Amino acid sequence: xxxxxxxxxxxxxxxxxxxxxxxxxxxxxxxxxxxxxxxxxxxxxxxxxxxxxxxxxxxxxxxxxxxxxxxxxxxxxxxxxxxxxxxxxxxxxxxxxxxxxxxxxxxxxxxxxxxxxxxxxxxxxxxxxxxxxxxxxxxxxxxxxxxxxxxxxxxxxxxxxxxxxxxxxxxxxxxxxxxxxxxxxxxxxxxxxxxxxxxxxxxxxxxxxxxxxxxxxxxxxxxxxxxxxxxxxxxxxxxxxxxxxxxxxxxxxxxxxxxxxxxxxxxxxxxxxxxxxxxxxxxxxxxxxxxxxxxxxxxxxxxxxxxxxxxxxxxxxxxxxxxxxxxxxxxxxxxxxxxxxxxxxxxxxxxxxxxxxxxxxxxxxxxxxxxxxxxxxxxxxxxxxxxxxxxxxxxxxxxxxxxxxxxxxxxxxxxxxxxxxxxxxxxxxxxxxxxxxxx
Numbered sequence: 001x002x003x004x005x006x007x008x009x010x011x012x013x014x015x016x017x018x019x020x021x022x023x024x025x026x027x028x029x030x031x032x033x034x035x036x037x038x039x040x041x042x043x044x045x046x047x048x049x050x051x052x053x054x055x056x057x058x059x060x061x062x063x064x065x066x067x068x069x070x071x072x073x074x075x076x077x078x079x080x081x082x083x084x085x086x087x088x089x090x091x092x093x094x095x096x097x098x099x100x101x102x103x104x105x106x107x108x109x110x111x112x113x114x115x116x117x118x119x120x121x122x123x124x125x126x127x128x129x130x131x132x133x134x135x136x137x138x139x140x141x142x143x144x145x146x147x148x149x150x151x152x153x154x155x156x157x158x159x160x161x162x163x164x165x166x167x168x169x170x171x172x173x174x175x176x177x178x179x180x181x182x183x184x185x186x187x188x189x190x191x192x193x194x195x196x197x198x199x200x201x202x203x204x205x206x207x208x209x210x211x212x213x214x215x216x217x218x219x220x221x222x223x224x225x226x227x228x229x230x231x232x233x234x235x236x237x238x239x240x241x242x243x244x245x246x247x248x249x250x251x252x253x254x255x256x257x258x259x260x261x262x263x264x265x266x267x268x269x270x271x272x273x274x275x276x277x278x279x280x281x282x283x284x285x286x287x288x289x290x291x292x293x294x295x296x297x298x299x300x301x302x303x304x305x306x307x308x309x310x311x312x313x314x315x316x317x318x319x320x321x322x323x324x325x326x327x328x329x330x331x332x333x334x335x336x337x338x339x340x341x342x343x344x345x346x347x348x349x350x351x352x353x354x355x356x357x358x359x360x361x362x363x364x365x366x367x368x369x370x371x372x373x374x375x376x377x378x379x380x381x382x383x384x385x386x387x388x389x390x391x392x393x394x395x396x397x398x399x400x401x402x403x404x405x406x407x408x409x410x411x412x413x414x415x416x417x418x419x420x421x422x423x424x425x426x427x428x429x430x431x432x433x434x435x436x437x438x439x
Contacts, residue, residue: 004173006164013071014243015104016255017158018114021243022104023259027198030071032162032179034208036329037063037322063330066320069160069179070202075189075269075384076101077143077391077436078261085122090242090259094120097138100393100436101261103145105201108158109184109314110135110434111150126152145434151427153336155316157181160205161233161243169237172217176233176243181206183335185318189384189395191310191346197269197384197393204320206332222251269385269392276310276346278303278363281377281398291373298370300358308414310346312382312395314432317341342397342421342431350413360415364405378402380419394435397421 008028015022042057077100080093092099094117100106104124107115112124112135125132126149133149160182165174182205189199216227219238227234227246234244234251244254261267279302280288289297317338323330353359370376378400385392399422405415421431 004165006175010164010166012163012241012243014161014163015158016161016245017104017108017112017156019247019255020115021245021255021257023243023257023262024073024102024105025262026071026073030069030162032067032069032160032177032208034067034205035065036061037065061329063322063324064207064332066322066332066335067179067182067205067208068202069182069205070200072198072200073102073105075197075199075393076261076264076267077269077393077438078264078267079140079438080260082120085117085120085256085258090257092258092260093122093138095138097121097140098143098436098438099138099261100143101267102199102201103136103143103436104158105184105199106145106187106434107135108156109187109201109316110145110147111152111155112136113156126150127156141437141439143436145436147340147429147432149429150316150340151429154334155183155318155337157183157335161211163235163241163243167217167235167237167241169217169219174212174217174235176211176215176235178209178211178233179205179207180209181332181334183318184316186313186315188311188313191271191274191307191384193272193307193309195271197271197274204318204335206320206334216251218251222246224250227251267391271384273386273390273392274307275383275387276305276307277379277381277383278305278402279379281379283373283375283377288377291370291376299366300362303358303360303363304353304356305346305348305360305363306351308347308349310344310382312344313342315341340429340431343419345416345418347408347414347416350407350415360405363417364415367402367404375401375422378419380421389439392437394437396433396435397431399424399431 013026043054047053082096083089083091085094107124113127121138124135137144160179162177167174185203215233216222217235222228228251232246236242242257247253280299282288286293289299318335320332320335322332348360351359352361380397380400382395400419403418405417408414
């Protein structure tokens with residue numbers, strides 16, 4: 001009897017969002033799972049006249065817990081070759097605009113519910129209002145991801161496909177796992193000084209199903225059988241194993257596929273080039289350097305901080321809703337969003353600069369001194385991959401509350417500073433903007 005083993009190194013991931021399929025390479029360590037919620041009934045009684053006290057129990061499966069998934073991707077911006085959005089070249093655009101291999105995940109995290117084309121450019125929209133808010137805004141030198149449309153009770157959902165094993169037109173042994181109704185709950189960017197810029201993604205889904213029975217593997221268009229029904233998957237072994245979702249009763253009619261930038265070896269970003277700019281922002285009518293308005297500047301105009309590490313985490317705090325019917329194992333039916341949180345930290349050496357009042361020691365002393373300011377306000381900009389040129393991702397947070405740095409006693413004494421990005425008003429959605437840049 002032949003046995004088949006599946007190796008993570010042979011696996012690929014595809015994302016289906018609003019009728020488009022993206023190939024998104026993931027790093028080793030990806031995971032997905034779905035657990036069962038169960039309840040237990042126990043007996044607790046005194047002795048009968050025969051001296052018997054029953055102590056049995058029963059267990060019931062009540063519902064499936066929301067599926068959980070997590071994986072990491074590199075940050076990989078590029079300028080599209082512009083040969084036609086999702087055409088035979090699998091390009092991301094019909095124009096030479098900036099995109100990123102993992103762009104679809106950032107769009108979903110920021111509240112995108114659909115993808116449209118306008119002027120030959122593919123971009124995501126919130127679509128939660130009569131005039132949808134643009135979530136991604138591709139242009140010739142940059143692509144800004146806006147969270148302005150993320151004030152919604154639900155986010156856009158997508159399907160994730162994990163192809164385990166190498167597909168083959170005949171004698172195929174691959175398995176395809178489908179994560180149905182997935183949402184992006186959290187993205188975490190860690191600054192590993194010697195590493196490649198990476199985003200750790202995690203979220204949930206309604207179900208995790210083995211979808212292999214609805215997948216056709218062929219080196220030509222599937223016109224009947226498995227892979228030909230609407231919603232089935234067709235893996236084209238004659239097209240670099242592209243995963244295509246059938247749309248009109250034949251594998252020949254399928255969703256567009258985008259895989260531009262996946263094989264590019266020049267669109268990786270080195271964390272060591274990352275730069276942080278930190279400057280106080282005005283609070284009300286007060287000068288930015290004088291947050292308490294007493295006429296004395298307690299803060300420097302800007303602080304020159306050279307990072308040794310750090311993290312930015314964006315979380316939607318989604319909650320999944322599951323019916324509670326008796327006599328059946330219920331499945332989650334959807335999600336609602338919670339409080340959006342943007343927070344993080346950065347580390348740098350404890351530095352005193354005799355020629356400047358904006359070193360890390362000054363930041364500690366200045367924040368420690370303004371005890372009469374309950375919420376400070378800083379403009380933090382992380383330029384991941386460099387300050388002015390090359391491929392990079394800029395994370396701008398204009399209203400950051402920074403905590404007093406704490407000392408870390410190591411060979412070289414360091415400071416660790418925690419921050420939280422806040423909206424301009426409590427009902428706004430402008431805590432953060434992520435901008436891919438290529439120049």
